[in-house]
Each structure stands twice: as C-alpha cells, then as structure tokens.
Amino acid sequence: AQSVTQLDSQVPVFEEAPVELRCNYSSSVSVYLFWYVQYPNQGLQLLLKYLSGSTLVKGINGFEAEFNKSQTSFHLRKPSVHISDTAEYFCAVNRANTGNQFYFGTGTSLTVIP
Amino acid sequence: EPEVTQTPSHQVTQMGQEVILRCVPISNHLYFYWYRQILGQKVEFLVSFYNNEISEKSEIFDDQFSVERPDGSNFTLKIRSTKLEDSAMYFCASRARQGGSEKLFFGSGTQLSVL
Numbered sequence: 548a549q550s551v552t553q554l555d556s557q558v559p560v561f562e563e564a565p566v567e568l569r570c571n572y573s574s575s576v577s578v579y580l581f582w583y584v585q586y587p588n589q590g591l592q593l594l595l596k597y598l599s600g601s602t603l604v605k606g607i608n609g610f611e612a613e614f615n616k617s618q619t620s621f622h623l624r625k626p627s628v629h630i631s632d633t634a635e636y637f638c639a640v641n642r643a644n645t646g647n648q649f650y651f652g653t654g655t656s657l658t659v660i661p
Numbered sequence: 662e663p664e665v666t667q668t669p670s671h672q673v674t675q676m677g678q679e680v681i682l683r684c685v686p687i688s689n690h691l692y693f694y695w696y697r698q699i700l701g702q703k704v705e706f707l708v709s710f711y712n713n714e715i716s717e718k719s720e721i722f723d724d725q726f727s728v729e730r731p732d733g734s735n736f737t738l739k740i741r742s743t744k745l746e747d748s749a750m751y752f753c754a755s756r757a758r759q760g761g762s763e764k765l766f767f768g769s770g771t772q773l774s775v776l
Contacts, residue, residue, distance in 0.1 A: 551703075583767075590665070590752060590767035591704070637704060648717060649696075649765065651704035 549574040549640045553652035560628055561660050568623040568655045570612075570638030577643040580621040582612055585635040585654075594636070597621060598643075608632065633659045663687040667753050667768035674743055674775055682738045682771045684753030693736045694754040694765070695728065697721070704752065710736065711759075743775045 552571045560566045572578065579598050583591040595606025602614040612623045621638060638652040666685040674680050686693050695707040708718040710728050727739045736755075740747055753768040 588670075588769065590667075590769040591754075592767070593764055596764075639704075648706045648709065648719075650706070651696075653701075653703045 549576075549578055549642065549650045551638050551640055551650055551652035553638055553655050555655050556653065557656045557658070559658045559660055562630055563627045565626050566624065566628050566632075566657065568636050568638075568657065570621045570623065570652060572619050572621065572638070572640045574619075574640060574642075578640040579643050580612075580614060581639040581641065581649070582606065582610070582621075582623050583637045583639060583651075585637065587634070591637065594623070628657075628659045630659050630661060633657060663766065665753055665755055665766050665768035667751075667771050669771060670769065671772045672774070674773070676745060676775055677742050680740050680743055680773065682740075682751050682753075682773070684736045684738075684755075684768055685734055686736055686753065686755030687757075687766055688734070690755035690757050690766070692716075692756050692759060693728075693730070695738045696752040696754060696767075697749040698752070698770075699746075699749040707738070707751075740773075743773075745775050748773055748775045 550573050554569050581596045582594040584594050585591050595604050597604045597614045605611045610625050635654045637654045639649045641649050668683045693710040696704050698704045706719050708722045709716045725741045729737050750770045750772050752770045754765045756763045756765050
C-alpha cells in the first residue's frame with residue numbers, strides 16, 4: 548500500500564516570500580506523485596505531477612516540485628508567493644501505470660499574509 | 662477546461678435518513694470516483710466505478726453506501742442510513758482512461774452535515 552505524509556498542517560508566509568510545503572511518501576512499488584490545490588469552496592485542481600524523467604517538475608501558478616527518491620520526498624516550492632496562493636495543498640500518490648486509487652496526505656493550509 | 666459538477670453544494674440531513682449525492686462527470690470520461698474528506702483529515706478514497714460496476718472500493722464503503730450511473734450522465738452516491746460520522750466533504754472525480762498518469766478531474770464537492 549501507499550501512504551503520504553504532509554508534516555505541516557498550516558504554513559503562514561508573507562507575500563513575496565518563498566515557501567516550501569513538505570511531502571513524504573512510502574510505497575513498495577513505483578508511484579506517480581501529484582500536488583493538488585483546493586481554493587475555498589472549490590474542488591481539487593491539479594498543480595503538477597511527476598511521472599518519470601527530470602526530477603524537477605514545474606506546474607501552474609509558478610509552483611515547482613522536486614522528486615527525491617532516496618528521501619522519498621516530493622516537496623512543493625514557490626520562490627515568491629502571492630495572496631491568491633492562499634489555499635489548501637494536497638500531496639497524493641498513485642501506483643505507477645496501473646494505479647486506480649489515489650492516496651492523499653492530510654493537506655497543508657497555506658496562508659499568505661499581506 | 663471541462664468540469665465535473667456536483668449537486669448540492671451543501672446537504673444537511675438527520676441521522677438515519679437516506680441521502681443521494683449527485684455528480685455529472687465530464688462527458689467522455691469512463692472512470693468515476695468518490696472521495697471524502699472529514700474535517701481536518703485526509704482525502705480518502707471511497708469507490709471507483711467503470712463499465713457500470715464497482716472496480717475498487719475501500720473499507721469505508723460498506724453496505725450503507727452504493728453508487729449508480731442511472732442515465733449515462735449522472736453518477737450518484739447514496740448513503741442509506743446516515744450516521745454522524747458520515748459528515749464530510751464528498752468529492753466526485755472522473756478521468757478518461759485508466760492508469761496512474763491520467764489526470765483526475767475533481768468536482769467542487771458536497772458538504773454533508775448529519776445532525
């Protein structure tokens with residue numbers, strides 16, 4: 548089975564400051580990794596995903612994430628946050644190639660302070 | 662971008678009552694899912710559905726739950742006799758094809774409150 552841990556439940560950060568949201572996973576098989584964002588009163592939207600290849604993946608809204616196999620991590624970063632980035636961020640894994648079920652972390656609430 | 666639509670956005674019910682949560686997946690998608698998120702907890706998988714039958718379900722999805730695709734466009738989740746612990750945000754999702762790399766599209770959720 549797969550599992551995902553997001554260590555930080557809440558991350559406050561000042562506008563234009565950098566941010567990193569941490570995600571660690573465990574799995575006995577190859578997985579794909581995802582970050583989803585949930586804005587207030589909306590559904591989950593895909594930010595970015597890692598399937599294979601380059602370990603640094605770029606997503607929408609200036610976010611990027613780096614896959615680190617040895618540390619089983621997939622941390623999300625943005626060099627300069629905006630007020631509109633305030634949202635809940637979820638890391639998720641899915642078994643590579645055949646995976647049907649997504650396993651989500653508990654989410655990290657990012658609050659950008661003006 | 663195409664959207665998954667869920668109705669209602671909020672549902673309040675009394676314990677022991679039946680509720681039906683409705684979803685309209687993206688029209689050419691073949692795989693459908695229900696997830697739920699209890700406040701402050703993980704988004705949890707409930708069930709996946711393909712070719713008019715359940716393809717996978719979690720331990721949460723017990724006999725009180727059922728899913729249906731009654732008319733080729735709607736995808737419903739029924740809870741027969743709601744319990745307090747069923748209070749959660751329920752997300753419907755769909756995707757075009759099987760496989761981990763295929764993008765999952767989520768609806769905006771139905772907040773179910775069981776009193």
